Amino acid sequence: MGGGIMSCQEMQSQWLLKMSGELADEQVRRLDAHLASCAACRQEAALLSRMVSSAKFAAQRGQPSPAVLARIEAAGRARLETVAWQRQVFRRWVPAAAAALLLVGVGLQQRYSARLDAVRSGRVLAALVSDNGSDASLEWSSSGRHAELQQLAQQLMALQGIGEENELAAVYED
Amino acid sequence: MGLSDMENLARYRQGDIAGLTELVERYQRPLFSFVLHMTRTPAEAEDVFQEVWMRVIRRADSFKEGSFQAWLLRIARNVMIDRFRRRKPEVSLENPDGDAEGDPMDRLPSHGVAPDGEAAAADLGRRIAAAVAELPAEQKEVFVMRVELDMPFKAIAEIQGTSINTALSRMQYAVSRLRGLLAEEGREWGVES
Numbered sequence: 229m230g231g232g233i234m235s236c237q238e239m240q241s242q243w244l245l246k247m248s249g250e251l252a253d254e255q256v257r258r259l260d261a262h263l264a265s266c267a268a269c270r271q272e273a274a275l276l277s278r279m280v281s282s283a284k285f286a287a288q289r290g291q292p293s294p295a296v297l298a299r300i301e302a303a304g305r306a307r308l309e310t311v312a313w314q315r316q317v318f319r320r321w322v323p324a325a326a327a328a329l330l331l332v333g334v335g336l337q338q339r340y341s342a343r344l345d346a347v348r349s350g351r352v353l354a355a356l357v358s359d360n361g362s363d364a365s366l367e368w369s370s371s372g373r374h375a376e377l378q379q380l381a382q383q384l385m386a387l388q389g390i391g392e393e394n395e396l397a398a399v400y401e402d
Numbered sequence: 403m404g405l406s407d408m409e410n411l412a413r414y415r416q417g418d419i420a421g422l423t424e425l426v427e428r429y430q431r432p433l434f435s436f437v438l439h440m441t442r443t444p445a446e447a448e449d450v451f452q453e454v455w456m457r458v459i460r461r462a463d464s465f466k467e468g469s470f471q472a473w474l475l476r477i478a479r480n481v482m483i484d485r486f487r488r489r490k491p492e493v494s495l496e497n498p499d500g501d502a503e504g505d506p507m508d509r510l511p512s513h514g515v516a517p518d519g520e521a522a523a524a525d526l527g528r529r530i531a532a533a534v535a536e537l538p539a540e541q542k543e544v545f546v547m548r549v550e551l552d553m554p555f556k557a558i559a560e561i562q563g564t565s566i567n568t569a570l571s572r573m574q575y576a577v578s579r580l581r582g583l584l585a586e587e588g589r590e591w592g593v594e595s
Contacts, residue, residue, distance in 0.1 A: 290444060
């Protein structure tokens, strides 16, 4: 048996690939040439063909029960409802939450901005006090900016937790 | 002409249940046929079939491209492997060798020939079905996907996570075993091997 370019050992795999449409044209020609020249392989191919067509005919014809199909559809609907609910929540609440966060952020920024200004003022005062008698403080006092210093000291007194600056402010109240 | 699988899936993702219903209807027969071959009973096949679609529903957003049928069968395969793992002790009793290597699908139980003597039936197709049921799981899988679902070896190989040559080899082993099983009774097959 055998003959041709293709060997008998190759025939079955090539035939299977041809049946599934996965054999290149050139290979198909080689297979056909081999089958034309090899009676044993022709018989084998006929057997395979018969086996496959019989198996196709005998394919399982069962199908799932309507109850199973109904459960799948119910699950599909439930999933859609969940997704729709999530989208609704996202559309309604996410913008509201973002706006709330923005307001809180602005509020915090304003509050801490004022506090930071006061602390900076305190540092100026502290610097002046520590330089008491120095040219810098004398310059401030002599330039008529005493009232400005008092205002800064009052701001500091309004702050909680900055005891040292309160004492410093008292120094400048007179 | 109906919508493509991708279009139906997109329809479902957008909130239209008809997209899912059409997919279930389209793949009901091939999927159930495959699962029925690979499980023990119709009841178990129904459980697997249902679980496959539950996973499809949960993961509908994750399918991006490729063959929907191949994706479906890959899920089915995973569902069956998960079930096998859950009942492993029971299966290992049937398989005392307990070979833990290789693909778990290969360790799924094969059908026995039905007690009412299906192998003795005159109909060749039914005898083939009985013989197919005796095949090792991986070979049976390839045989069913190729012959009944008409899938190319390339797609089968992707589903099994193997090469096209391995899938082809499994098919050849399956064919060879079927010939052997049928030869015991197969005058009409003219099998001389």
